[in-house]
Amino acid sequence: LTTLGSLGGARALDSRLRLGIGLAGFLALFGVVLAVWPEVNALAIIGPHPDSGGRFYGVTNLVETLLLVPALVSGALLGVRWLLPIGALAVLVVGASRTGADGGGVLVLVAGFLVLGAGLLGARPSLRTAFLLGAATVSLGLVAVGLDAALGGSSHVVDALADGPAGLAEDFERRMRLSAAVAFDSPLSVLALLVSLTILALLWPLRPRSPVRTALLAAIAVSLLANDAPTKVAGYGALAGLTLVAFEHTRRHA
Secondary structure, eight states: OHHHHHHHHHHHTOSHHHHHHHHHHHHHHHHHHHHHOHHHHHTOSSSOOGGGTSOSSSOOHHHHHHHHHHHHHHHHHHOGGGHHHHHHHHHHHHHSTTTTOOHHHHHHHHHHHHHHHHHHTTOOOOHHHHHHHHHHHHHHHHHHHHHHHHTTOOOHHHHHHHTHHHHHHHHHHHHHHHHHHHHTSSHHHHHHHHHHHHHHHHHTTOSSOOHHHHHHHHHHHHHHHHSSOHHHHHHHHHHHHHHHHHHHHHHHTO
């Protein structure tokens, strides 16, 4: 049944438009599940793990990383005019307190879609472009979190934002300490992180260059700074990147 379903889905989504709409529909459906049936998410194999003392709702860093490819590919397939609504949908699903409640994920997705938009519009990579995109990421991320707070949302990022710049700085410093502790927890953790980062670095120069791949790598870089699970982010980011490369190769030779 899985094989037949996959073949049927591939047949139904064999055009750019249908595939883009299908991926956007997947994001929307996932958001509905998060909001209406949170217990389904809490019992998922990949997701919150309340049994280990972690969060029991919303989107984890792992899930956030895996959602990057379908979100960015959907935006790229549907074109520049649809980047804003697709990006807003992805941010809503991942970042809103009633769905994903992942404040770091807001910055990650905003960065990814800004870089994707710049790439699709033909912007040349430069320090000036990187600075402008970075400033826009922080600004739009704060706006999104602020809107969530104004609508009654509550999360650790909302709480940090309520404390002003000092709260944000303290939250960032704490996350850096946690990231370092996780990354250097054991020799195996260090090795896993180095292997994953090497794979990600090797994806950058591959030809032909892809705006989606560049956006994915930028989003993962932001995630490594905004979140506190570097090994998982880099590891699943590498898997996501390899999946994207395989997808792009298949589309080129279809």
